[in-house]
Amino acid sequence: xxxxxxxxxxxxxxxxxxxxxxxxxxxxxxxxxxxxxxxxxxxxxxxxxxxxxxxxxxxxxxxxxxxxxxxxxxxxxxxxxxxxxxxxxxxxxxxxxxxxxxxxxxxxxxxxxxxxxxxxxxxxxxxxxxxxxxxxxxxxxxxxx
Amino acid sequence: xxxxxxxxxxxxxxxxxxxxxxxxxxxxxxxxxxxxxxxxxxxxxxxxxxxxxxxxxxxxxxxxxxxxxxxxxxxxxxxxxxxxxxxxxxxxxxxxxxxxxxxxxxxxxxxxxxxxxxxxxxxxxxxxxxxxxxxxxxxxxxxxx
Numbered sequence: 644x645x646x647x648x649x650x651x652x653x654x655x656x657x658x659x660x661x662x663x664x665x666x667x668x669x670x671x672x673x674x675x676x677x678x679x680x681x682x683x684x685x686x687x688x689x690x691x692x693x694x695x696x697x698x699x700x701x702x703x704x705x706x707x708x709x710x711x712x713x714x715x716x717x718x719x720x721x722x723x724x725x726x727x728x729x730x731x732x733x734x735x736x737x738x739x740x741x742x743x744x745x746x747x748x749x750x751x752x753x754x755x756x757x758x759x760x761x762x763x764x765x766x767x768x769x770x771x772x773x774x775x776x777x778x779x780x781x782x783x784x785x786x787x788x
Numbered sequence: 789x790x791x792x793x794x795x796x797x798x799x800x801x802x803x804x805x806x807x808x809x810x811x812x813x814x815x816x817x818x819x820x821x822x823x824x825x826x827x828x829x830x831x832x833x834x835x836x837x838x839x840x841x842x843x844x845x846x847x848x849x850x851x852x853x854x855x856x857x858x859x860x861x862x863x864x865x866x867x868x869x870x871x872x873x874x875x876x877x878x879x880x881x882x883x884x885x886x887x888x889x890x891x892x893x894x895x896x897x898x899x900x901x902x903x904x905x906x907x908x909x910x911x912x913x914x915x916x917x918x919x920x921x922x923x924x925x926x927x928x929x930x931x932x933x
Binding site for chain 2: 687703730
């Protein structure tokens, strides 16, 4: 992680306190520079897709979230995530593992845009459920004059 | 024969789903080839709808819009195949997400999705495809998943 970034435990707590993660029971399992691994349980909220799988919309937003957390590990001083720009997913198999895992990786972080790649897999059997590509706009610190 | 649900029953069933309650999503309208959901900010979101909830609602629009054109007794739903969303603005207040079928083939249905905030500004636009498959009569072998 960049200098000045919070330590893992503080960072994990900060993310897991956010309403979306709390509502779905998502845990941040691992953070590295430009990488995040998240776990989502099967429960009465997340299940609702075809063939008793995790709801497809939840899978999509889970991928979006993993990218966001991965990017957050690379923000420099004064930088913040402005907004998501693009989310693209290919659904490969029904997500029926417990948990479902999302691993987000930063492919490139530019000055204003960041592109991430996300693998969503079955945490029990290891099969790939979905592949996502997510890009975020970065807010830069104001220039000093 | 298409399977358009009764609107009031659909709204009631949709709005009791734990996932939608947790994320502030409610069913707004459904008709042949179209579906509309509303997303409200949830507690702790600071009055702004999280894009993660919009992404979830967008997939739900695909599913519901596609489901209204399924021919009962001849076809069945087979899962979202892919989805792409481009976010263009931060939402102000509640967001309406609408999906419209643009093409229904024998194996894929293509749906466009648009999200607008209360001021009528477009928040996100996208497209997805939903897989459908023929329903085989009992005793005959069907296609794989």
